[in-house]
Amino acid sequence: MTSPVPASESTSAVRAVDLTKIYGEGEVAVTALDHVDVTFDRGVFTAIMGPSGSGKSTLMHLLAGLDSATSGQVILGDVDITTLTDKQLTILRRERVGFVFQSFNLLPMFTAEQNIALPSELANSAADPAWLDLLVDTFGLRDRLTHKPHQLSGGQQQRVAIARALSTRPHVIFADEPTGNLDSRSGAEVLSFLRRSVRELGQTIVMVTHDPTAAAYADRVVMLADGRIAGTIEDPTPESVLAGLDALRGLETQVAR
């Protein structure tokens, strides 16, 4: 269960090679990621799970080029993004990466439509209108397009955020607890949209979550504990995920003793 997935150029969307992240220095240094090797395949919906503080968000930020690694590499497509300058990283992000965060995903002064179009505009490339139409319809946003974020419900806001993340057809989409602020029904709605975009639109999605039910929407679950990969679960169900988590917790309790 702990063996790393073999890396393959053709199927890997993003992978971490011997990735280490240490916050702070000296006494207060925290090793958030400890020599992590992991691969996320194309067209696959992967969930990252693990106890609080296990390094999930850190891993995702490094994979997305939002933060710099202490050592090791992140290969996005066939580019080692740990060698890029800030400007190259930024351009890579806007062309090849999409994001959905737990909250505060949208710019409050723009309408839903403007928010969705923003990434392509930033890249100075007109978004494919047919694609945008498809997204809007897929996410049921047609009659919400002229609303500003504060006029939308939490679930609607997250749907807009997902549509926006998809608008540039990025290489991979990262989502950090996208349903963390939602009730279970809107959560389920958002998750099924995410899964549809993988199934129907061929997207690659990496999602961090605490919720076993949410993780069950994914094709695969990667478990993190103490900054290390603690295992993976293929074709997860809520039950198998819970079992995996319990196993981890047992592990931690042992470590704690």
Added chain:
Amino acid sequence: MLRLTLAQMRTSAGRLAAAGIAIVLGTAFVAVTLLASATLEQTTHNAVTAQLADADLVVNDSTWSLDADELDRIRRADGVAAADPTSSFSVEVDAGGRTEWLNVGAVAGDPRLSPAVYTQGSAPAAPGEMSLGVGIAERLAVQPGDAVEVTWESWVPDAEDPEDGVWAPHAQTVRITGLIEENSGLAYGSPNAYVPADEFARWEGTTYPDDAAATWSSILIALEDGADVEATRAVIAAELAPDSSAEVLTVAEQAERKTAEITGNEVTFVVLPLGFAAVALAVAALVIANTFQVLVAQRTRSLALLRCVGATKEQVRSTVLIEAIVVGLASSIAGLVLGTVLMAVGLAVLAGLNLDVPLDRTLHLNALSVLAPIAVGTVVTVLAALVPARMATRVAPLAALRPVEGEHTRGAGRIRMAFALVLVAGGVGLLVLAVAIAGGLGGLATDGALLLALGVGVLGGLSAVLGLLIGTVFVVPALIRLAGRVLSRWVPGRIATANAVRNPRRTGATASALFIGVALVTMMSTGAAAAKDSLGDALATQYPVDVSISVGGPEVALDAAQVNVVTETDGVSASILGSVAPVTLGIDGSQEWVQAQAVDPDDLTAVLRDPGVAAGLADDTIVMPRLYAEWYDLADGDRVSVTAENGSEVELTARVTELGGVDPMVTPAAFAALGLPFVENTMAVRLADDVDAVEVIGEIQSALTDLSATTDAPTASVAGAAVERAAYTSVVDTLLAVVLGMLAVSVVIALVGVANTLSLSVLERRRESALLRAMGLTRGQLRGMLAVEGVLIAGAGAALGIVAGLGFGWAGTAVILSTVGEVTLAVPWRDIAMVALVAVLAGLGASVLPARTAVRTPPVAALAMD
């Protein structure tokens, strides 16, 4: 509550610092204003009172009838330490063949009454001693210790026929004891040589026929230490002859009169400093209020949390107010220190530049200039925090739990809009009315009517400004949206536009601070351009001839060599020769003895600054200066009989003009008709426009003095009205420059306000910026976005200010100059372009620091909850 407040202040120290900067600058501005207006006043005072030395009181009598008895009584009056009449007369000095005319005065009885500044040697103490100007000594090639011969003439009437007499020569050899600084600027015409008072009285006495005694037009008085100025003034007034037309003025009053003569109004000194202070405060208050409002807005969550755990509204209010007092007091003190240091540095720098105006270099620190800025800074801060404090009490406890930050802007109300429109429309209406009132006066304005027009105009201006200030909420965002259209194809530009109009109130308030500053600068430069023009005209009329060179006596002519060296001096652009002879004017039976000057009307226009003063000069006319016309009760078109000394007589038509400082003028043909020979004994010279008058006149004098060593031509005297004209112009220019400079400071404060608003917005939008960065906004684009936002806000404020300023400037000019005549409404393009450029650059500049903070935060760190 205090402990809580202080703890809260510590956590938001960075944001408070932003508010603090506004207060520090505002207070510094108030401090600089107070210090600078004191310096300005003192400097102008020094310039216009240079001839008054350190006198305390001045007795003025325009009828020139202060006599020795009155002088004696004044000298013996209680509280008077010394009193000296101001008097001088011309003597010719000969140093081994080099000759020149001097204006000699008496050594003052008290050093406080002596305007002379010795550069070498000492004041003459005994008969036969004299001091003179260092430049004169150089031209005459003499030094202290050398002897020179002084000669002058006095008119001795014939014992039998009082109408007849002879010029009696006087001569005396004197030893030079010391050299004094040359007079400059407005003191140009004062004495440039001194002899002891007794000696002066003896010399002067010879110039009075028989037993007539000297009389004076003014007496300078120095008081004893501790003497009360007002009491002494009353005592002196009582000592004057009962029918005396003289008045006793303090030096400050005299300075005010003089300045009023120059600037054309008497309230300059009262109004200017007050106006500056008010402007400074208004701008600073706007910036401070704005900053505090943002501060409260940012703390909405923590304030709401406070309410949740049981804090009352009053407690919440008091945290904000306590904070305002602490920040206000600390920042005001810092501002005072900063202002004082700035002023000291500024003075040191100005002292280094060689200004024409004698700059007062002392720092006028007193209780007012120390306490006022601190009090004002603190009070304004607290007042400015009142509205935000009320806003804070309105924060609902629930706000702490509200997850998504909505658009917190309410649309500004219709009532507000209507109010703004009414105020602006009413203001513009009043301005038009003011112009109409002044225009309707058609040059016949009485002071009262002009004052009415001014009052209406000021009211209109205030109303319009108030309306615009209230209306900035609508106007500024509208302007920004309009400008934003241009940028809509560029995403960072579009985001910037959207950000700039997100909070119309804040943007409006930020822009309005700039609006006020820019409007005032524009108004002043619009008004200044017009004022300078009309002032230039007035001075050209008053001093129509730059330099006149003449030799004494109607029979003696200027030597061809003398004419030659003058015309060949660099900086002389034109000159004509004229002839002066004494004539008698018969007006309504009375006989007036004057010097008449014959000049060719065609050549004359080339040398006159204002050709209008010689309008109507023809073979059958005599051009009379208005002053003479008033003395003789003469009207334009009156017939005047002119009689030469040889008895021949012609009748001429009087043409009364504004001619100043020049004798009545006729044509050479009129002289011929009178049988007067055209003796070329006077020369009028015009200087080129771009030369230093003092320098050129000095060179003319040097050339003539050098020439005197090699010829025995009569000594020519040089009178340079251009120097005085230049001095007046430079006082006015300095005043205007200082005013503009002070107003420019308010623009700078306003720009700090823009920077503050931007950096607070950046703090507020930390997560937004991070989101944008995560989505692919490059650092450069983020910087560009903030720069555009800064430029948009600053630009909108500046544009509004320029339009309003132009309007006010034109209205003001139209009102004030309506009495002068044709008013041309000029657009000071250069100044406006500069203001606009400064606003845009400053908008850019204001974004630099906030942008640095914004790009430095990594996208991840910013996404963390705070």
